[in-house]
Amino acid sequence: MPSPDDGSLEDGLHQDGRRLTPQRKRVLELFERRGSGCHLSAEEVHQQLVDLKLKVSLATVYRTLRLLADMGFLQELELSEGGRRFELADDDHRDHHHVVCIRCGRTEEFESDSVLAAGAEAAQTFNFKLIESSLNVRAICADCQN
Amino acid sequence: MPSPDDGSLEDGLHQDGRRLTPQRKRVLELFERRGSGCHLSAEEVHQQLVDLKLKVSLATVYRTLRLLADMGFLQELELSEGGRRFELADDDHRDHHHVVCIRCGRTEEFESDSVLAAGAEAAQTFNFKLIESSLNVRAICADCQN
């Protein structure tokens, strides 16, 4: 399980005959700066890098997000209708779940041992090998309830 | 909470000044024939109706799926990367969760009171009004483990 710093990114890449490019570094560093609870879409990652005057094309952002997710540096989310999002896969930030406001998109995180247990049990019941489980709670936040 | 038969579909539609068309009937009937555990994408619904020689355009399938989900006849799922899927919203089949094989897409369902409780508790913690919660377990099925 890699920890998200440039050194381990470089090692992980080289292990696979891949290269550490400025673009890949920039994408991962953006997530690190933003911190653990930050959920970004490809478009947003690209926009934020452009705002920082860092040159990366949108196509490369898409390629890099998939790569970083495959390598375990990022976690892919399937929260809302508006496309895929990614967050930093931080060691002490794993196994958390999301409450999403269906009106404004505001998202809160929480942890729950009983949810983890339920997921593990369900996988075992069907003879599946568990990878990860995520609980998505759709709700309406206080503000949007008016 | 409507039960999924043509009568209540007709009533629900008329209540809103809408009309019961053959196309809408065909889409809902397809889900009813397939049963509760069936997860279909818009493309699949369209293809299956075409195979049955029932004329519905893909655009209408999309419009109808959204309508039936809004009306509560169908439940929208956010399981995999490959687009949205829908399933029948059956009364004695609510509040269930999914274990999905990330290799072959095979999907199993299960229920869990503790997951429901955890979702409700999380919503309350943040002062959100709960709508629904779903646990998605990503795993690898027995066959795909080789």
Next chain:
DNA sequence: GTGGGTGCAAAAGATTTGCAACCAG
């Protein structure tokens, strides 16, 4: 008859890919 619905084709997003130029190792 009238307004909602449908089909079609075009439009709009989101994501992927082919390819020539580039550059990390």
Next chain:
DNA sequence: CTGGTTGCAAATCTTTTGCACCCAC
């Protein structure tokens, strides 16, 4: 140097939409 990577544009794929025609009520 050399092969992996990038940027760009074109290609895909999914979903939505404008509009003329149609039909459920």
